Amino acid sequence: xxxxxxxxxxxxxxxxxxxxxxxxxxxxxxxxxxxxxxxxxxxxxxxxxxxxxxxxxxxxxxxxxxxxxxxxxxxxxxxxxxxxxxxxxxxxxxxxxxxxxxxxxxxxxxxxxxxxxxxxxxxxxxxxxxxxxxxxxxxxxxxxxxxxxxxxxxxxxxxxxxxxxxxxxxxxxxxxxxxxxxxxxxxxxxxxxxxxxxxxxxxxxxxxxxxxxxxxxxxxxxxxxxxxxxxxxxxxxxxxxxxxxxxxxxxxxxxxxxxxxxxxxxxxxxxxxxxxxxxxxxxxxxxxxxxxxxxxxxxxxxxxxxxxxxxxxxxxxxxxxxxxxxxx
Amino acid sequence: xxxxxxxxxxxxxxxxxxxxxxxxxxxxxxxxxxxxxxxxxxxxxxxxxxxxxxxxxxxxxxxxxxxxxxxxxxxxxxxxxxxxxxxxxxxxxxxxxxxxxxxxxxxxxxxxxxxxxxxxxxxxxxxxxxxxxxxxxxxxxxxxxxxxxxxxxxxxxxxxxxxxxxxxxxxxxxxxxxxxxxxxxxxxxxxxxxxxxxxxxxxxxxxxxxxxxxxxxxxxxxxxxxxxxxxxxxxxxxxxxxxxxxxxxxxxxxxxxxxxxxx
Numbered sequence: 001x002x003x004x005x006x007x008x009x010x011x012x013x014x015x016x017x018x019x020x021x022x023x024x025x026x027x028x029x030x031x032x033x034x035x036x037x038x039x040x041x042x043x044x045x046x047x048x049x050x051x052x053x054x055x056x057x058x059x060x061x062x063x064x065x066x067x068x069x070x071x072x073x074x075x076x077x078x079x080x081x082x083x084x085x086x087x088x089x090x091x092x093x094x095x096x097x098x099x100x101x102x103x104x105x106x107x108x109x110x111x112x113x114x115x116x117x118x119x120x121x122x123x124x125x126x127x128x129x130x131x132x133x134x135x136x137x138x139x140x141x142x143x144x145x146x147x148x149x150x151x152x153x154x155x156x157x158x159x160x161x162x163x164x165x166x167x168x169x170x171x172x173x174x175x176x177x178x179x180x181x182x183x184x185x186x187x188x189x190x191x192x193x194x195x196x197x198x199x200x201x202x203x204x205x206x207x208x209x210x211x212x213x214x215x216x217x218x219x220x221x222x223x224x225x226x227x228x229x230x231x232x233x234x235x236x237x238x239x240x241x242x243x244x245x246x247x248x249x250x251x252x253x254x255x256x257x258x259x260x261x262x263x264x265x266x267x268x269x270x271x272x273x274x275x276x277x278x279x280x281x282x283x284x285x286x287x288x289x290x291x292x293x294x295x296x297x298x299x300x301x302x303x304x305x306x307x308x309x310x311x312x313x314x315x316x317x318x319x320x321x322x323x324x325x326x327x328x
Numbered sequence: 329x330x331x332x333x334x335x336x337x338x339x340x341x342x343x344x345x346x347x348x349x350x351x352x353x354x355x356x357x358x359x360x361x362x363x364x365x366x367x368x369x370x371x372x373x374x375x376x377x378x379x380x381x382x383x384x385x386x387x388x389x390x391x392x393x394x395x396x397x398x399x400x401x402x403x404x405x406x407x408x409x410x411x412x413x414x415x416x417x418x419x420x421x422x423x424x425x426x427x428x429x430x431x432x433x434x435x436x437x438x439x440x441x442x443x444x445x446x447x448x449x450x451x452x453x454x455x456x457x458x459x460x461x462x463x464x465x466x467x468x469x470x471x472x473x474x475x476x477x478x479x480x481x482x483x484x485x486x487x488x489x490x491x492x493x494x495x496x497x498x499x500x501x502x503x504x505x506x507x508x509x510x511x512x513x514x515x516x517x518x519x520x521x522x523x524x525x526x527x528x529x530x531x532x533x534x535x536x537x538x539x540x541x542x543x544x545x546x547x548x549x550x551x552x553x554x555x556x557x558x559x560x561x562x563x564x565x566x567x568x569x570x571x572x573x574x575x576x577x578x579x580x581x582x583x584x585x586x587x588x589x590x591x
Contacts, residue, residue, distance in 0.1 A: 080380055127486045133393065135373045137499025140492035157374035163393055188374075248486050291394050295484040298401050302481045305405035309412030316350055316413070317420045 035144040035201050036226035036251040039119050042237060043217035046105045046117030052094050053105045055119055058212035060101065067100045068190060070174025074183050084173040085189065096280035099172035099192035103209060106281065108266045110258050118263065119218065120282055121194040122147060122168045123243055123250035129290045130160035130169065145251045146196030153177055156189035163291055165247040166282035169193040223251055230255055247290040260286045343536035344555040350417060355532050357410040362509060364403035369506055371396025404477055411470065425454045428464045432457040443522045451547035466512040473505035
């Protein structure tokens with residue numbers, strides 16, 4: 001991104017922000033366009049007959065042109081730390097989320113000898129903490145509810161990963177805005193994750209993973225229909241849902257016969273056994289909360305603070321006038 | 329200002345009230361909450377962990393986005409309460425001496441130039457022209473952080489969302505506001521590198537400034553001059569009181585608009 005692009009983008013963003021808040025009618029329209037997805041674990045078989053699950057290949061193929069291309073000279077440790085995150089030499093990895101792999105299928109061996117295949121990617125939260133807490137405001141949300149990171153403006157501080165209930169976004173060093181500022185001292189690259197095929201959803205098209213899934217395990221649709229369908233399917237098999245209430249609600253709903261706490265425990269055990277402490281293999285803890293879930297009460301307090309200040313001012317002015325009258 | 333004991337045989341320092349208790353409390357609240365907001369605001373970036381400050385025993389909490397966010401809210405409440413109080417209190421009492429006036433930029437250069445060259449400064453009102461400009465600058469910067477911060481508080485509420493442009497600009501302008509506040513504080517503190525300005529420190533510490541200082545430097549501060557003369561009259565013979573303020577030199581439009589009543 002050169003300087004001209006930068007100013008062009010600033011001008012575009014300025015124009016976009018001319019409408020400050022989402023008007024009610026637009027908000028209704030936005031709500032009506034909101035999409036969701038079902039990931040049905042009773043259908044997913046991890047494409048065991050393929051080297052790579054079809055959804056993973058489809059995602060990689062579609063997004064290959066958007067994968068980071070770091071410059072070697074910027075691949076240096078985050079001073080004063082003695083590490084940097086570089087996945088550019090492991091672009092073929094499909095066993096976890098990386099900047100080059102935005103979805104993967106977790107193979108989970110649960111007690112009883114059963115194997116569950118869990119496609120993982122961004123959950124596209126209703127109240128995405130990554131978006132709301134990004135210190136540079138470069139994470140957006142489409143009308144369809146797809147959460148996107150602007151990788152050109154991202155500084156790669158990885159706060160979005162830290163605040164994401166599942167630590168989904170992954171960092172690549174040597175790319176992004178920081179390379180044009182103070183690459184040795186500040187910034188860490190850019191963050192990458194599934195963008196929900198926002199471009200396709202905006203054109204009423206199906207995302208790549210859904211199109212290529214041979215077992216119809218992934219289904220996108222209007223959020224209300226998706227929720228209703230997920231509940232219907234879970235009820236029919238006496239199964240469990242994940243993503244409906246987690247983190248205050250997401251637009252990705254998993255259906256499973258195996259309870260999610262069992263799946264979560266199995267993932268944790270496997271990571272412990274294999275001493276896998278790298279990022280990119282999310283947990284599946286039921287009822288996980290967003291760090292912003294209690295922010296509503298603080299909003300009320302933020303309104304009360306000026307009221308308290310105004311009341312104190314009124315009292316102080318009254319007393320000062322009274323004193324002036326007494327002194328006169 | 330501590331008065332020196334007569335036993336030391338040094339003359340008493342005669343002082344007058346420059347800042348009321350209300351002003352001093354507001355200043356202390358704004359300063360302390362702004363300091364807290366800067367510390368916790370930096371905690372909303374990957375700052376303390378990256379630069380190993382959170383590794384220092386006792387400062388681990390600085391590396392927690394959650395803890396620093398809630399503390400940021402807490403300091404913001406104090407700041408918003410103090411700012412609201414400050415605006416309303418002075419608006420209701422019609423005290424506007426701190427607001428910038430026409431010609432302040434030019435007069436600031438004259439005052440600063442005189443300070444640098446060690447020459448006699450042109451007389452000032454209660455506030456120096458550069459103080460009024462600094463106030464406006466810091467008030468603008470704090471106002472910017474409050475408005476953009478409130479938008480961020482609003483968007484953080486579950487179920488409440490704004491456009492992507494609003495997200496982008498509230499974050500960018502909040503960061504800009506932080507930068508401006510920070511620069512404003514540096515400039516505010518740097519002002520005390522100049523020796524003549526250090527006499528003003530007492531005004532915010534205990535409310536008092538020296539009467540002689542008031543007559544010499546703030547000769548256009550009518551109420552201050554009156555108080556200084558009265559105070560000195562009670563201490564020294566009338567003929568030794570400071571000279572009459574050179575009101576005839578006051579540029580038109582630079583007169584004190586509303587100086588505070590007894591503070």
